[in-house]
Amino acid sequence: MDIATIVGVFLGFMVVVGSIVAGGGWQSFIHIPSLALTIGGMLCATLIHFSLPQFLAIFSIIKKTIVAKIPSQAELIQRMVNYATINRRDGAIALEQEIRNLDNMFFVKGLQMVVDGQESENIRDYMDLEIQYLQDRHSTGKKILEFMGAAAPAFGMIGTLIGLVQMLRNLSSPDQIGAGMAVALLTTFYGALTANLVFIPLAGKLGIYSKAETTAMEMITEGICAIAQGENPTAVREKMQAFVSQGRREEVKATV
Numbered sequence: 716m717d718i719a720t721i722v723g724v725f726l727g728f729m730v731v732v733g734s735i736v737a738g739g740g741w742q743s744f745i746h747i748p749s750l751a752l753t754i755g756g757m758l759c760a761t762l763i764h765f766s767l768p769q770f771l772a773i774f775s776i777i778k779k780t781i782v783a784k785i786p787s788q789a790e791l792i793q794r795m796v797n798y799a800t801i802n803r804r805d806g807a808i809a810l811e812q813e814i815r816n817l818d819n820m821f822f823v824k825g826l827q828m829v830v831d832g833q834e835s836e837n838i839r840d841y842m843d844l845e846i847q848y849l850q851d852r853h854s855t856g857k858k859i860l861e862f863m864g865a866a867a868p869a870f871g872m873i874g875t876l877i878g879l880v881q882m883l884r885n886l887s888s889p890d891q892i893g894a895g896m897a898v899a900l901l902t903t904f905y906g907a908l909t910a911n912l913v914f915i916p917l918a919g920k921l922g923i924y925s926k927a928e929t930t931a932m933e934m935i936t937e938g939i940c941a942i943a944q945g946e947n948p949t950a951v952r953e954k955m956q957a958f959v960s961q962g963r964r965e966e967v968k969a970t971v
Contacts, residue, residue: 717782717783720780720916723916724912728912744904746898746901749874749902750901752873752874753867753870753871753902754867754905754909756866756870756873756874757866757906760870761773761862761863761866765862770859772859776856776859777917779853779856783927783928784819785924785928786819788931788934788959788963791931791935792952792955795935795938795939795951796951796955796970797948798810798813798942799938799941799947802945807829807832810826810830810942814827814830821842821845821932822935824845825838825936828841828943829939829942829943834943835941835943838939838940839940842932842935842940843936845932846932849932853925853928857921857922857925860914860917860921861915861918863910864910864911864914864915864918867906867909868907870902870906871903871904871905871907872903872906874899874902874905875900877899878896878902879896930958934955937954937955938951938954941955
């Protein structure tokens, strides 16, 4: 679980709320119609822009930015070296026992294909296809969050314009102009706050996790294919370490 996302959002709202309370008149920042217009308009625009299944996947997309299970590079390299050793010593059938210890379905499927005697080319084709569709799903999720980040301020501005029009209709009452202007600006406030503290940062975090997960899957693919080709553990380790920067290769170097 990524605690940084939860802590960042929580502290961000606390900073904003604290600033409002410290300045006094916090009740003026609570206006349900303005909030409904900003959030409701943003959700409606998102529903129009994307399909219903994509829209309903918003919660799973947000969950992905908080709960991410990405194996470390050191762990992947060591596992591949161990599997290459077992494969060379006992044969591919012996790897079937190791599958039970894995909770990564992509890893499980690749190792099962090795046990089943699939050629490395077939394994690579399947795993590359999985990576491609994962990237497509993450790309769509990132686009949804980015669209919401752009739509929230836009509907905030629409709410402000509506408020200004309603305020200008009551110029005969000068004492109500200040209060009307404050209400008109609240929708812009709501839109800017949700966009810059929630949706845009979450889109960026999803992009980072997508890249990290893609790299992990590419490492698994290379390792599985090397094992399928019967390469020795040292060769497998060297191939896997190509994904790691020069400065960290000693740090993640697996024991053969």
